[in-house]
Amino acid sequence: MDFLNALILLLNYTIIPALTYGSQLALGAIFVTLIYGVLRFANFATGDMMSFGTMFAVLLTFYFQSLGISLGVLPTALLTIPFAIVMMILYMLTIDKFVFSYYRIKKSPPVQLAMVSVGVMFVTQAIIRIIIGPFDRRFLDGEKFILKAIEFKEMTGLNEGLTIKSTQLITIIVTLIVVSVMFWFLNKTKTGTSMRAYSDNEDLALLSGIDPKKVVMLTWIIAGVLATVGGVLYGLDKSYKPFVYFNNMLPIFAAAIVGGIGNPFGAFLGGYVVAFGEIFITYAYKKFFTYILPEHLEPDSLMQLLSTDYKFAVSFSILVVVLLFRPSGIFKGKIL
Amino acid sequence: MKKYLNVIAAYSIMLLLIILVGIFQSWTTALTIFNYCMISAVMTMGANIQWGYAGLINFGIMGYTALGGLAVVLVSVAPVPEAWEAGGLNMMFCILVIAGIVFSIRYVLKKIKNSKQRNYLVAAIIIGGLILIRIISGPAIESIEAVEPAKTGFLGGLGMPVLFSWIVGGLFAGGLAYIVGKIALGLRADYLAIATLLIAEIVVSVIKHEDWLARGVKNVIGLKRPVPYEVDLQGTPWFINLVEKFNSGKLNLINSVAEKQDVLKQLVIDASSVYVKLCMAGLFLSVVIVLLIITQKALYSPWGRKMRAIRDNEEAASAMGKNIVKEHLLIFILGSAVVGIAGAMMVTNDGLFTPGSYRPMRYTFVIWVMVIVGGTGNNFGAILGGFFVWFLWVQAAPIALFLINLFTAHLPETNALKIHLIESAPYFRFLMIGIGLLVVMRYRPQGILPEKIIKQ
Numbered sequence: 001m002d003f004l005n006a007l008i009l010l011l012n013y014t015i016i017p018a019l020t021y022g023s024q025l026a027l028g029a030i031f032v033t034l035i036y037g038v039l040r041f042a043n044f045a046t047g048d049m050m051s052f053g054t055m056f057a058v059l060l061t062f063y064f065q066s067l068g069i070s071l072g073v074l075p076t077a078l079l080t081i082p083f084a085i086v087m088m089i090l091y092m093l094t095i096d097k098f099v100f101s102y103y104r105i106k107k108s109p110p111v112q113l114a115m116v117s118v119g120v121m122f123v124t125q126a127i128i129r130i131i132i133g134p135f136d137r138r139f140l141d142g143e144k145f146i147l148k149a150i151e152f153k154e155m156t157g158l159n160e161g162l163t164i165k166s167t168q169l170i171t172i173i174v175t176l177i178v179v180s181v182m183f184w185f186l187n188k189t190k191t192g193t194s195m196r197a198y199s200d201n202e203d204l205a206l207l208s209g210i211d212p213k214k215v216v217m218l219t220w221i222i223a224g225v226l227a228t229v230g231g232v233l234y235g236l237d238k239s240y241k242p243f244v245y246f247n248n249m250l251p252i253f254a255a256a257i258v259g260g261i262g263n264p265f266g267a268f269l270g271g272y273v274v275a276f277g278e279i280f281i282t283y284a285y286k287k288f289f290t291y292i293l294p295e296h297l298e299p300d301s302l303m304q305l306l307s308t309d310y311k312f313a314v315s316f317s318i319l320v321v322v323l324l325f326r327p328s329g330i331f332k333g334k335i336l
Numbered sequence: 337m338k339k340y341l342n343v344i345a346a347y348s349i350m351l352l353l354i355i356l357v358g359i360f361q362s363w364t365t366a367l368t369i370f371n372y373c374m375i376s377a378v379m380t381m382g383a384n385i386q387w388g389y390a391g392l393i394n395f396g397i398m399g400y401t402a403l404g405g406l407a408v409v410l411v412s413v414a415p416v417p418e419a420w421e422a423g424g425l426n427m428m429f430c431i432l433v434i435a436g437i438v439f440s441i442r443y444v445l446k447k448i449k450n451s452k453q454r455n456y457l458v459a460a461i462i463i464g465g466l467i468l469i470r471i472i473s474g475p476a477i478e479s480i481e482a483v484e485p486a487k488t489g490f491l492g493g494l495g496m497p498v499l500f501s502w503i504v505g506g507l508f509a510g511g512l513a514y515i516v517g518k519i520a521l522g523l524r525a526d527y528l529a530i531a532t533l534l535i536a537e538i539v540v541s542v543i544k545h546e547d548w549l550a551r552g553v554k555n556v557i558g559l560k561r562p563v564p565y566e567v568d569l570q571g572t573p574w575f576i577n578l579v580e581k582f583n584s585g586k587l588n589l590i591n592s593v594a595e596k597q598d599v600l601k602q603l604v605i606d607a608s609s610v611y612v613k614l615c616m617a618g619l620f621l622s623v624v625i626v627l628l629i630i631t632q633k634a635l636y637s638p639w640g641r642k643m644r645a646i647r648d649n650e651e652a653a654s655a656m657g658k659n660i661v662k663e664h665l666l667i668f669i670l671g672s673a674v675v676g677i678a679g680a681m682m683v684t685n686d687g688l689f690t691p692g693s694y695r696p697m698r699y700t701f702v703i704w705v706m707v708i709v710g711g712t713g714n715n716f717g718a719i720l721g722g723f724f725v726w727f728l729w730v731q732a733a734p735i736a737l738f739l740i741n742l743f744t745a746h747l748p749e750t751n752a753l754k755i756h757l758i759e760s761a762p763y764f765r766f767l768m769i770g771i772g773l774l775v776v777m778r779y780r781p782q783g784i785l786p787e788k789i790i791k792q
Contacts, residue, residue: 042526044701099523099774111393111525115708118701122770125697129763246697250537251529261527305466310543317536320519323531325455327523 006096006291008160012149018279019272020168020237023175023336026271027230028252028266031223037199037262038219039104041113045121046227047249051242052124053088053228054235055132057081061139073143077232078170084232089224095120096220106322121246128242137243140167167237178229178267186264191218244290251278253313254319260329269331274315282308341753343716343785350723357731362604367613369730374620375682377722380706381715382674388665388713388787389640391647395529396516398699400672402543402691404505404679407549409689411501412560413493417516419483420491421550423476426549427491430473435466469582480548492552495609498560502623502680511677512539517668521661533696534764544691544743556689563615569608576600579607607677616685623681625718627674631715646711702729705773720785732765 028050035043043049045126062098072078099120103113119227146169149161186192191214206212231245238244251274259270285303293299306314320330354373358366379397386392440461447455456560479490520531544552569575580587583603634640646653648661654660683689702725710721740761745756776783 016659025337039757042530099778109525111529112777112781114393114526114776115704117772118704119770119777121701122705124770126763126770128765129766130757130760131759134763168636169345224622243530250534250696254534257527257530305463305470307545310541313538316538319531319534320538323523323527324519 002159002291005158006288008158008162009291010189010290012160014276014279014283016164016168016209018275020171021279022272022275023171023232024230024237024271025248025255025275026268027175027178027226027233027251029255029267029271030182031226031230032252032256033259033261033264033267034219034223034226036256037264038195038215039100039113041052041110041117042253044114044117044249045124046252048121048124048128048242048318049088049092049223049230050248051082051128051240051245053224054231054240054245055128055242056084056087058235058240059132059231060084060137061110061141065068065141071142073141073166075142075167075170077139077236078174081229081232085225085228088228089097089221091223092220093217096216099174101216111259121130125246132242134242135231136239138239140236142166148227165237168232171233171237174229178225182226183264184221189250195219247312254315257319258329260331263329263331265315266329266331270329273330277318278311278314281305281314282311303318325332343720346720346785347716350720351729353727364609364613367610367617369727371613371620371685372682372730373723373726374724375477375678375685376616376703376706377624377719377754378620378627378678378681379643379675379703380638380710380718380722381624382676382678383703383707384671384672384710384712384715384718385631386668386671387673389635389647389720390664391525392521392664392668392671393525393529394532394668394671395541395696395700395704396532396536396672397675397703398533398696399539399673400509400512401682402536402540402662402694403508404502404676405683405689405691405694406543406550407505407508407676408501408554408559408680408683410493410503411496412498412526413556414495416483416488416490416492419480421472422479422483423548424480424491426472426476427480430469430476432471433465433472437461440578444540465653470737476769477548485490486711488551489554490556491550497562498684499562499619502677502684505676505680506673509672509677509679512632513669513672514665517665517670521664521668533603533700536700537696539693543694550689550691553690553692555691557687559683559687559689560618561687562684563612566605566612569611570604575608576604576610579604582607582615614712620685621679628715628719635715642691705769707783708773709776709783711785711787713784713787714785717783717785717787724784726770728772729765732768733762736761736768 028046031050032043032046035041035046057077057080060083061075061077063068064076064080067168069079071079099116100113103116141167145163146166147162147164150165150327152162153159158304186196194205195218196214197208198210198212234245234248254269255270255272255274256267258273259266259268261267282304286299289303290298338730353372354366357369362537379401382400383394383397386394441458444457444461446455448457480491483489496501517534519530520535523531544551546552547554550556580600583600586603587596587600590599642653642658643663645656646658646663650714706721706725709720709725710719711717740754744751744757747754751781780786
């Protein structure tokens, strides 16, 4: 019986990683949901757009490192995010001008736009691979750990160590800042309100004098910020590999739909639902139970519901369950 | 005749392209491309049945392809008796448990009306069932995988002829489509796309990680073939005689006997691989033709008209008394079954099953590009799309390399940009496919060969 150790164990192996991963998913999911809410299509280029923004951050990080510029204990990549965001927004606006705007003006069905986004996905993927290549790249520098397991053990005298990586803390803090600024913008400012009005009822919004061009541009700008920040945070925490980013599109979609597509707050929470679901279901609880149960009840098996191979499958199963029981998502979708 | 002029023209160009590959690269390459083109064509026909006939968007093609491939392993590989002894009984019992879960959920859904109570019960059944399955299967899986892990380590198949597995692949895929359709078909188009894609991911990850079933990412190699092996052919007299007859002119020019033997040997080796590929091509071609006849007949039958009516105006069709849900489910199953056949054909062609290679890029999005580019709702268009896009997918790297060399001819060999571009030549295929899709969507949204409605 040792509740403190059990708690630290869970914190170290499930809660902190899930919070980090959830934040990264949440940023992507809000990106998907915004595009869906305002521009009305499922953007299959999501993962690759995030990868595109991150690519600039990676390249600039390497450039800054060669110049000797750094942020000390913080990773240099944080410094490059603004530049990467600008490049990302420019790319998105170009794509929108040459590809998406034609179908928007023609009022094509959403499926056609989704198909077009598949084309954009191919092109973006090609550009990324031609510029930076398909390889795995690490661009994290500065201090790696805030709290090491050994230090924690010495500090508290517990059996279990608690490790906090700097990227985990950075991810959670940056996500909170970005998301709160975004919600403040959407809910409190006039431009944000006009965006929500446009998403809610396009014709009515046009009648009340809202400029659709401005709304679309704003959407892409916010999307660019979210995509780049989300991508860079993921890359810092794990590593940057174009193929992985493409695959991340799937749990991000799951998060957006679970939260109720078109609803940014739902998408934000959906990210955490998916992340916690993935990690809680695939975690082996054997050690946890040896701490909290009396000795003669200690489990022999791993006490794992599903093996970690099924991490992705779990998030998709969550999606299937949500689609079956609440097709509009946990938090009623389609209100921006 | 005039009506079909564009079809004939498009197909002749395609054939010419493949023949050109045969002349300039090699006949083996050309036939490999041709075979894969036909496999892609079958997949595209499956997707076209769903999207072109009924307007259902299915991004789960990857999952059905993988299931078709799994069918080849489960049908044609010889059973592993030791593994069956070690854990076969437990695995069979697990299947019973799964069936029990499904039936009890159905029972609960039918009998209990209180929605909250019902949901809790269903959740309890699923979690309880999962735990039960883990307890039963855990030790069995371990002992199955311990049977010669380097060679088998799985239950094996039924040891039946491989051609039979094509049908089974179709059945498997159809069965999965029934489940997916029940879950997801009520969703709006783009939701459906995402849901099917994610469900396909689940299927692939199960095939990838359940080693007792088909060795997972360790792959199954040396699968049976419906055609003779190259090595056997090289030893058969009639084949050697045939090659000799074909190349008699060339052989007569050579005087020394020893040299003649060597040349003949090389010729036989080349010819055997071409012959095997030709046999495969014949099999695939017959599948394509049979499917084409069936789908054409279906498209212009009353059933096909009904499907188009449902696609074009669901409310009107429903008002006319057509059962939309049922028809959608049926066409979803039919299309997926065709994709499953294609998956089985592909694994048969390769002779190996590699679950790790099933990725959405190659098996969902490229197939969709084929459907869109070829022409939705037109079977000839779908086949052409399969041929054309697959050809581009394979030949894009050589084309890109040629273009890069052309445009950077004035740069020295050591130029960093030139080296970088040449190194990244393989990725230009994504660029070409993407731009191709965007151009077709913009300027010819109905595809190269558009849908044709025959007025009766």
